[in-house]
Amino acid sequence: MLAFIARRLGVMLATMLALTFVVFTLVNLEPNLRKLALEQNNNRMTSEQVESWLEANGYRRPLVVRYGEWLGNTVTGELGYSTRFRKPVADILPERLGYTGILAFWVMITMVPSALVVGVLAGMREGSKTDRSLSVLSIATTATPEYVSGILFTVIFASWLGLLKGVAKAGDVTFVNFTLPVMTMSLYGMGYIARMTRASMAEVMTSQYIRTARLKGLSFRAIVVKHALRNALIAPFTVIMLQFPWLLTGVVIVEKLFNYKGFGWVLVEAADNNDIDLLLACSIVSVAVVIITQLISDIGYAYLNPRIRVK
Amino acid sequence: MEPLGFFEIWAGVIVRFWPVWLGLAVIMGSSAVFKRRLGLYGRLYDSNVGMIGLGIVLFWILTAIFPEIIATFDPIEQFASIKRKPPGTIETSAGIPAYFGGDNLGRDLFSRMVHGSQFVLTVAPAATLVAYMVGISLGLPAGYFGRMMDAVLTFIANLVLAFPVILLFYLLVTPGVRETAIPNVMSGVFFAFPIVFFVLLFYSRYATRPQLLAVLLAATGLIGAWLYAGLVFDSDPFGLIRLEPNELNIFAAVVFASSPGVFRIVRGLTMDIKTRDYVAAAQTRGERAWYIMLWEILPNARGPLIVDACLRIGYTTILLGTLGFFGLGLAPESPDWGSMINQTRGFIRIAPTIVLPQTVALATLVLGLNLLADGLREQSLKD
Numbered sequence: 001m002l003a004f005i006a007r008r009l010g011v012m013l014a015t016m017l018a019l020t021f022v023v024f025t026l027v028n029l030e031p032n033l034r035k036l037a038l039e040q041n042n043n044r045m046t047s048e049q050v051e052s053w054l055e056a057n058g059y060r061r062p063l064v065v066r067y068g069e070w071l072g073n074t075v076t077g078e079l080g081y082s083t084r085f086r087k088p089v090a091d092i093l094p095e096r097l098g099y100t101g102i103l104a105f106w107v108m109i110t111m112v113p114s115a116l117v118v119g120v121l122a123g124m125r126e127g128s129k130t131d132r133s134l135s136v137l138s139i140a141t142t143a144t145p146e147y148v149s150g151i152l153f154t155v156i157f158a159s160w161l162g163l164l165k166g167v168a169k170a171g172d173v174t175f176v177n178f179t180l181p182v183m184t185m186s187l188y189g190m191g192y193i194a195r196m197t198r199a200s201m202a203e204v205m206t207s208q209y210i211r212t213a214r215l216k217g218l219s220f221r222a223i224v225v226k227h228a229l230r231n232a233l234i235a236p237f238t239v240i241m242l243q244f245p246w247l248l249t250g251v252v253i254v255e256k257l258f259n260y261k262g263f264g265w266v267l268v269e270a271a272d273n274n275d276i277d278l279l280l281a282c283s284i285v286s287v288a289v290v291i292i293t294q295l296i297s298d299i300g301y302a303y304l305n306p307r308i309r310v311k
Numbered sequence: 312m313e314p315l316g317f318f319e320i321w322a323g324v325i326v327r328f329w330p331v332w333l334g335l336a337v338i339m340g341s342s343a344v345f346k347r348r349l350g351l352y353g354r355l356y357d358s359n360v361g362m363i364g365l366g367i368v369l370f371w372i373l374t375a376i377f378p379e380i381i382a383t384f385d386p387i388e389q390f391a392s393i394k395r396k397p398p399g400t401i402e403t404s405a406g407i408p409a410y411f412g413g414d415n416l417g418r419d420l421f422s423r424m425v426h427g428s429q430f431v432l433t434v435a436p437a438a439t440l441v442a443y444m445v446g447i448s449l450g451l452p453a454g455y456f457g458r459m460m461d462a463v464l465t466f467i468a469n470l471v472l473a474f475p476v477i478l479l480f481y482l483l484v485t486p487g488v489r490e491t492a493i494p495n496v497m498s499g500v501f502f503a504f505p506i507v508f509f510v511l512l513f514y515s516r517y518a519t520r521p522q523l524l525a526v527l528l529a530a531t532g533l534i535g536a537w538l539y540a541g542l543v544f545d546s547d548p549f550g551l552i553r554l555e556p557n558e559l560n561i562f563a564a565v566v567f568a569s570s571p572g573v574f575r576i577v578r579g580l581t582m583d584i585k586t587r588d589y590v591a592a593a594q595t596r597g598e599r600a601w602y603i604m605l606w607e608i609l610p611n612a613r614g615p616l617i618v619d620a621c622l623r624i625g626y627t628t629i630l631l632g633t634l635g636f637f638g639l640g641l642a643p644e645s646p647d648w649g650s651m652i653n654q655t656r657g658f659i660r661i662a663p664t665i666v667l668p669q670t671v672a673l674a675t676l677v678l679g680l681n682l683l684a685d686g687l688r689e690q691s692l693k694d
Contacts, residue, residue, distance in 0.1 A: 015469065023482065029491055030490075031487035035487065143678035145632060148652075155666065155667065267477075271485075283478055286478055287473060290474075294473065
């Protein structure tokens with residue numbers, strides 16, 4: 001198990017390095033640097049002045065050297081200065097990440113249990129009417145991206161019924177304020193988890209030990225709750241962990257849609273305003289989220305499933 | 312003039328879609344009659360879910376083929392009299408109703424929605440097809456040979472998969488990137504894969520029949536070079552095939568984002584199928600590796616791949632919508648659904664219906680593709 005974790009950690013570090021290098025290269029493309037130079041000097045510069053500004057600020061050194069320097073700074077917690085917010089990056093990110101954390105927490109809390117219930121209900125009697133209607137329902141939710149469902153909900157609940165707010169203020173956890181973004185995000189992710197749970201549940205229900213339990217005369221409820229559920233929930237665990245990266249894209253869309261000023265909103269602001277340091281920091285955070293959840297899901301899966309652990 | 316009522320609007324819309332209904336009736340009617348001879352496609356007509364999905368997808372395909380006949384207005388022309396107006400408002404100068412109202416600049420939403428289907432339904436399947444060529448050309452050898460090649464390719468695929476999609480788009484689909492050579496290099500690499508794929512496909516099978524091989528390779532080379540010149544270098548000698556620079560950029564980014572997924576599924580299927588008896592038989596016959604991969608393994612992996620392709624076209628549609636939603640890459644006047652959503656969503660308070668046509672259109676297309684995939688999976692499992 002330890003060797004397994006060590007190997008996964010190694011791969012994770014290599015992935016992290018490769019990805020940050022790619023992001024670094026793309027953010028520091030020539031047109032972006034020129035734009036940065038012009039923006040920092042009120043757009044009044046000849047191309048020689050741009051060149052000398054870039055030279056003076058160290059943007060003309062080899063890319064690998066600058067990447068190494070940036071990496072060193074990042075590891076020591078020095079994330080640079082945001083040109084968009086005119087503050088050090090380290091002052092902006094934690095606050096925004098906190099807001100997004102609250103949002104993600106509520107999304108997970110509503111999405112995961114309901115998805116598991118839907119999946120188990122659909123999978124325990126494969127091919128039944130319940131199964132069919134729940135499956136179509138989960139297909140429908142996966143087919144509706146956030147920017148579609150969010151807008152439809154806003155039209156229905158905010159414009160026509162006037163029950164909920166169409167914009168969400170960050171940090172204000174109230175029903176009126178939070179329902180729409182949370183509902184939008186959890187509904188899109190729910191279908192996928194539910195379908196995975198359903199497939200896993202349906203497979204378990206056809207296995208030998210369930211038949212044995214049924215032949216022993218156990219009630220259907222006891223079979224499902226005591227025997228089937230535990231094995232059926234291993235596969236969805238991985239899926240749930242892998243939802244976090246998806247949650248990240250969802251967060252960016254939903255935060256833009258509802259003007260919720262969290263991490264996703266900052267990412268969009270940084271990218272739209274060519275804010276190099278902030279964008280790099282955001283990229284690091286998002287790549288780290290993806291990779292760490294992958295690691296946890298790998299380890300957790302091996303831990304939950306003895307057949308893999310032994311191998 | 313009086314605006315149209317609810318039923319008049321829908322009656323008008325249904326009448327405008329007449330070429331689509333006609334096409335649907337012809338295609339689905341004749342297919343249902345001959346369904347026993349049509350293999351997997353024919354068996355779709357035995358499944359309700361699959362048939363509904365197919366119907367929705369065909370509806371949008373036919374709409375994308377006949378937008379000029381269906382649409383009432385020019386998709387980018389602006390009319391002051393329907394600006395931000397509710398559905399059914401009559402445009403005063405022409406006297407034609409704007410069935411779904413006008414957008415924030417006074418363009419007819421119905422016509423824009425109809426024309427918008429064209430962009431999605433050309434780019435999404437084309438990008439998925441190219442992603443499939445890339446994924447198959449790399450996934451087959453990775454799964455078949457394993458070892459170093461597999462390890463390296465899997466690492467790269469995981470690298471791309473670990474990239475948050477939204478960040479990828481913000482870095483790749485920007486005006487800045489368009490000034491560099493990156494889109495051309497990327498599309499140059501991606502569009503080389505279909506050519507490589509077909510050359511390998513024909514060579515591995517017809518190497519002993521030089522005449523047929525020469526014809527096939529010449530055809531591949533000519534068509535490949537023509538498409539390649541038109542798409543990558545924007546220098547098609549006939550001027551038929553060209554992409555706007557921003558479209559090339561979007562195309563490359565979408566292919567880049569979806570080919571690792573295809574790679575993974577092809578690799579997994581190959582690892583499974585290569586243990587089968589018929590592969591062992593081919594190996595004993597002394598067939599070459601590429602023949603086994605392309606002519607023994609690939610045809611037997613087609614079921615899951617077709618299902619996955621349907622899902623992936625749907626996912627690519629969502630991605631294209633995301634790009635439009637963030638205002639990335641596409642021209643502002645372009646009538647694609649994502650950009651329409653982005654431009655109109657600020658006016659929900661003034662006219663709540665202003666965002667509905669494009670959002671519902673996008674959702675139904677993706678839903679149709681997902682239902683179709685589900686029906687295909689269900690029917691292919693019945694074998």
